[in-house]
Amino acid sequence: MTVHAAVASSVLSATTLKGLAFANRLSVAPMTRISATAEGVPTERMLRYYERFARGGFSLLTTEGIYTDKAYAQTYKGQPGLADRQQAEGWKTVVDAVHAAGGRIFAQLMHGGALAQGNGYRGDTVGPSALEPRGQQMVSYHGEGLYAVPREMDEANIAEAIAGFAQAARLAIEVAGFDGVEIHGANGYLLDQFFTDYTNRRQDRWGGDIGKRLGLSLAVLDAVREAVGDEVPVGLRLSQGKVNDLRHKWAEGEEGAAVVFKAVAESTADFVHLTEFEAWQPAFSETGKSLVALARQHAPDLFVIANGGLHDIIRAEQVLDAGANMIALGRGALTNPDWPRITAASGALRPLALDMLSPISDIKDSELGY
Numbered sequence: 378m379t380v381h382a383a384v385a386s387s388v389l390s391a392t393t394l395k396g397l398a399f400a401n402r403l404s405v406a407p408m409t410r411i412s413a414t415a416e417g418v419p420t421e422r423m424l425r426y427y428e429r430f431a432r433g434g435f436s437l438l439t440t441e442g443i444y445t446d447k448a449y450a451q452t453y454k455g456q457p458g459l460a461d462r463q464q465a466e467g468w469k470t471v472v473d474a475v476h477a478a479g480g481r482i483f484a485q486l487m488h489g490g491a492l493a494q495g496n497g498y499r500g501d502t503v504g505p506s507a508l509e510p511r512g513q514q515m516v517s518y519h520g521e522g523l524y525a526v527p528r529e530m531d532e533a534n535i536a537e538a539i540a541g542f543a544q545a546a547r548l549a550i551e552v553a554g555f556d557g558v559e560i561h562g563a564n565g566y567l568l569d570q571f572f573t574d575y576t577n578r579r580q581d582r583w584g585g586d587i588g589k590r591l592g593l594s595l596a597v598l599d600a601v602r603e604a605v606g607d608e609v610p611v612g613l614r615l616s617q618g619k620v621n622d623l624r625h626k627w628a629e630g631e632e633g634a635a636v637v638f639k640a641v642a643e644s645t646a647d648f649v650h651l652t653e654f655e656a657w658q659p660a661f662s663e664t665g666k667s668l669v670a671l672a673r674q675h676a677p678d679l680f681v682i683a684n685g686g687l688h689d690i691i692r693a694e695q696v697l698d699a700g701a702n703m704i705a706l707g708r709g710a711l712t713n714p715d716w717p718r719i720t721a722a723s724g725a726l727r728p729l730a731l732d733m734l735s736p737i738s739d740i741k742d743s744e745l746g747y
């Protein structure tokens with residue numbers, strides 16, 4: 378009974394995104410592992426880390442958040458970059474290994490903004506408004522204490538950030554050979570700081586209602602599209618919660634979500650990656666629709682990747698039924714890098730065990746199996 382249910386699961390069905398074929402609906406969520414060199418170049422250890430997910434049957438991997446420029450983008454010490462050719466060539470070895478193992482891999486491009494806590498290029502931080510971020514720096518990424526108050530970005534800083542995303546995307550495709558690009562618009566980092574009501578108090582064209590606050594993400598999407606051309610899959614990751622405010626909800630509720638998903642559908646984005654704590658739950662009230670269902674309603678043709686607590690196959694199937702095209706596993710993939718193969722063979726999955734993330738969330742030998 379279990380055997381047949383698992384083998385027939387919708388998570389194991391094939392799909393395509395912009396001409397890229399995927400053997401199943403299972404992808405690895407982006408996960409920062411601060412294991413690059415001091416110069417931001419990917420290491421052999423990172424190659425092994427990514428390769429094992431492809432070997433384990435995940436048809437798509439999204440990298441950890443990669444910094445985009447040598448100004449204000451780097452967020453964590455040990456984070457890899459795509460801000461120069463050497464970093465991009467380092468990524469090429471990772472991409473080649475993933476391809477050789479039968480997987481596809483998208484680069485997640487990120488700018489930390491006010492949450493930067495380990496930038497090797499600058500001692501200060503920037504953000505949409507000069508407001509101290511909520512919460513505390515992340516200890517498992519070498520942080521300590523409160524976040525600094527950022528300097529309000531001027532037009533030149535904003536142009537520099539946009540250009541950084543575009544240049545990093547070009548290096549990702551032309552040098553590293555990634556299959557696509559994901560713009561990190563979620564989880565409290567720079568683009569989400571512009572998107573969020575209480576971190577963006579700007580009176581200029583980058584602030585205002587939810588549509589205006591999405592403006593920087595849309596500008597980045599445009600610049601990235603221009604840099605990589607029409608054929609490359611490009612998408613945007615969005616969330617409600619943030620690393621420094623886990624319970625945040627979009628202030629404009631379902632009406633705001635309609636504005637956002639319509640705008641993304643009209644942009645040049647091919648996909649949206651939605652992350653919630655539990656992706657199947659109503660997004661704003663006890664009984665309303667999930668963010669995935671709202672995206673499907675307002676952006677009928679957009680490819681939707683759903684993330685959040687989906688390592689339980691029943692929940693993953695439920696979210697595919699609600700309109701997602703693919704699911705992404707974070708903690709479930711760390712614990713079971715071979716989740717797709719185990720599931721296809723109706724084997725037993727290991728329960729979530731995340732000792733590897735403490736005290737520092739880098740890549741451990743035990744995790745790699747040597």
Ligand SMILES: Cc1cc2nc3c(=O)[nH]c(=O)nc-3n(C[C@H](O)[C@H](O)[C@H](O)COP(=O)(O)O)c2cc1C
Binds near residue numbers: 564
């Ligand atoms: C160690 C770790 C690092 C993460 N780093 C990132 C990141 O770099 N970019 C990102 O968008 N999300 C990041 N996340 C969030 C995950 O992509 C995912 O949204 C979260 O783990 C919830 O999914 P899950 O329930 O499948 O674990 C990270 C999560 C973990 C556990």
